[in-house]
Amino acid sequence: RKEVEQDPGPFNVPEGATVAFNCTYSNSASQSFFWYRQDCRKEPKLLMSVYSSGNEDGRFTAQLNRASQYISLLIRDSKLSDSATYLCVVTPFSGGYNKLIFGAGTRLAVHP
C-alpha cells in the first residue's frame, strides 16, 4: 500500500465550479500535512498547510481527519489559473527531521 494515495484524475471542470480532492495516508503517526501545487513542467510549491481544525485560504479549504487518516482540499469558484496537479503531502514521524512524503498528485483542468 502506498504511504499517500490520491485519485489521479484528471478532474475536468468548468470555470466557477467547486471541486474536491481526497487523499489518504497509511502512517497513523504522521505529524504534518500539506497540499502542494505543481504546474506543468514546474517545481512543486506549497499551497497550504492542513490543520486538524480545518483551515481556509481564500477559495481553498483544507480538512484533516486523523481518525480516518484522510485529507481533503476544496476549491470553490474555480479559475483557469487553478489548472495544475495538486499533491497531497505528509510528514511522518522521522526523529524530528522534516521529511515529505508525496502522493502521486491529482490533475485538475479548468476549462472556459
Add this chain to the structure above:
Amino acid sequence: EAGVAQSPRYKIIEKRQSVAFWCNPISGHATLYWYQQILGQGPKLLIQFQNNGVVDDSQLPKDRFSAERLKGVDSTLKIQPAKLEDSAVYLCASRHQGTGDADTQYFGPGTRLTVL
C-alpha cells in the same frame, strides 16, 4: 531573495554513462534535499542533508547514486552508471529550520534527465 538554483536544466545521456547535477540552496538554509520525480508520480526523497551531514539516504540506490554537500552549502548528485529507469526530474529543495516543525521546503526548477 534568490531561490534554489539547479543546473543543468536538461540532460540527455545514454545508458551506462555518468551524469552529475548541481544544486545551490537558498542562502542560510541548513537542510537540503534531493528528490526524484518520475513522470506521473510525486517526488520521492533520495537523500537529505543537514549542513554537510547525511540525515536520510534510505531510498538512495547507493550502487549507482551518490551525493555530497562538502561545505554545507552547494550539493551534487551523481549517477554512475545510468539506467533507463533513471529518466526523471531531479529536484533539489532547501529548508531553513534544521529540526522540529515542518517548515516550508523550497524547490528548485529541477533537472530533467533522459536516459536513452
